[in-house]
Amino acid sequence: MAASNFVRRGAGVPAEAPDGERPRADKGPQGTGDALQVTREARDQTLVVRVVGDLDIRTAATFRQQVDEWFLASDHRRLVLNLSRVTFLDSTGLGAVLGRVRRVRDAGRQMVIVPPGGVSRAVLDVAALGRAVPLYRSERAALDEEAQTHA
Amino acid sequence: MPEAPYNHLALEVPSLPVNAELCRLTVAVFAAELPFTLGEIEQLKVAVAEAVGNCILHAYPGEPGRIALRARLADGAVVVDVEDWGRGIADVALARQPSYTTSTDPDHVGLGFAFMEQFTDALEVVSAPGRGTLVRMRKRPAHGQDAVGQQAGLSPRPEEGTGADGRPLRP
Ligand SMILES: Nc1ncnc2c1ncn2[C@@H]1O[C@H](COP(=O)(O)OP(=O)(O)O)[C@@H](O)[C@H]1O
Numbered sequence A: 001m002a003a004s005n006f007v008r009r010g011a012g013v014p015a016e017a018p019d020g021e022r023p024r025a026d027k028g029p030q031g032t033g034d035a036l037q038v039t040r041e042a043r044d045q046t047l048v049v050r051v052v053g054d055l056d057i058r059t060a061a062t063f064r065q066q067v068d069e070w071f072l073a074s075d076h077r078r079l080v081l082n083l084s085r086v087t088f089l090d091s092t093g094l095g096a097v098l099g100r101v102r103r104v105r106d107a108g109r110q111m112v113i114v115p116p117g118g119v120s121r122a123v124l125d126v127a128a129l130g131r132a133v134p135l136y137r138s139e140r141a142a143l144d145e146e147a148q149t150h151a
Numbered sequence B: 001m002p003e004a005p006y007n008h009l010a011l012e013v014p015s016l017p018v019n020a021e022l023c024r025l026t027v028a029v030f031a032a033e034l035p036f037t038l039g040e041i042e043q044l045k046v047a048v049a050e051a052v053g054n055c056i057l058h059a060y061p062g063e064p065g066r067i068a069l070r071a072r073l074a075d076g077a078v079v080v081d082v083e084d085w086g087r088g089i090a091d092v093a094l095a096r097q098p099s100y101t102t103s104t105d106p107d108h109v110g111l112g113f114a115f116m117e118q119f120t121d122a123l124e125v126v127s128a129p130g131r132g133t134l135v136r137m138r139k140r141p142a143h144g145q146d147a148v149g150q151q152a153g154l155s156p157r158p159e160e161g162t163g164a165d166g167r168p169l170r171p
């Protein structure tokens, strides 16, 4: 049963989930499974995107698709990308983050990042991320800053 | 007395994206035998993920192919081999340059080898076009006991638990 669910969900068909369990549409050898969760919250002109889990060779495409759809295809002016709960970051994930920075800038919009800690932070620092985009200690600090610039 | 590496592993997986995680977690568990800090283990995970990721992205661009992951403990260090039998690299020195990439994806940063180098103590790359690539990485705990594991059968496993800084509690 577990095996057939695996294949069925992998094919993108929503599975009936037992009570309290979400269907995992992209579970499967090529999907992102539970490795990555990307969520959003709109606040006026600002869109907060929170990334929880592993941003790596398996999940980077999902991340980039979500951000492009939610932010670039919207009319939000400012993106707060909260990476503080990223648990693993490789060069593919780094490239996806830098690619969003470039595309947001090309679209003439603003972006700030709340970076992760530890080795993932070191991975971002190798690419001198702090020079390309403002970094904030916390999501609150990033949002407070916005309140000030709009005050 | 001959020096006996007291633990080793060999694993073969197809070049599917899901296996980058499988390999990095496997090596993390394997290496935890040595007194690495949590930060050092995280570094090792990134290095392994980059080597395996390159097999997935570059060695076998079409059909998935075989990736061999080998690890061994020797001389107080962990030695990790990631090998493929894919397209190979014509100029290894060039490929190892930071920001060098043959990918046409604008999101590819070409920092895989840079991270392998930065997060391990030694990196060797042997490759031949059309034959495949062997990446060998070695990492030693910065604050570990010297020559841990040189005596066969003597487990160097540190006491359970780590300090707030992620270092083993043992000096
Ligand atoms: N296992 C491999 N097989 C074939 N080519 C490889 C392999 N590993 C690396 N390369 C080559 O080396 C280049 C640099 O690798 P890397 O530093 O990881 O950057 P990236 O993966 O972002 O291109 C790749 O673009 C590729 O041309």
Ligand SMILES: [Mg+2]
Pocket (backbone or CB within 6 Å): A091, B050, B053, B054, B110, B111, B112, B113
């Ligand atoms: Mg790479």
